[in-house]
Amino acid sequence: MSTTTVASTPAPNQGMRRNGKQWHQPKAAFRPTAxxxxxEKRQRERLAQQEMKTKEKEMKEEKEAVRQRRIQGIKDKRAAKEEKERYDKMAEKMHRKRVERLKRREKRNKLLKS
Structure with a gap:
């Protein structure tokens, strides 16, 4: 007999639902021990989850470091450009040699401060 095939396949139509909500899927019975x-299995899952989180954290930190390097490069480039413009503006008013002397003096002061 084919009782196993009949029992394993659910009936396609079970009639009208009592509450009238036919559009809802029928729910399975509540099994609290399922x-x-x-x-041991929970421990393995916890360990796997922890490893995944550390890997994600490393990847995020690496990505953030790349982003910060790019931002720092842009800031350095802008600062150099502003400084060059400032010296060019000074060169319009003063002699070139004096501007170069001021540059050297400012570099010394910057090195002393840091």
Missing amino acids: GLTSY
Whole structure:
């Protein structure tokens, strides 16, 4: 007999639902012990989750470091450009040699401060 095939396939139509909400999927019975797992299995899952989180954190930190390097490069480039413009503006008013002397003096002061 084919009782196993009949029992394993659910009936396609079970009639009208009592509350009248035919558009809802029929729910399975509540089984409180269905999700219980062994302690070892939970530990393995926890360990795998922890490893995944550390890997994600490393990847995020690496990505952020690349981003910060790019931002710092842009800032340095802008600062150099502003400084060059400032010296060019000074060169219009003063002699070239004096501007170069001021540059050297400012570089010395910057090195002393840091």
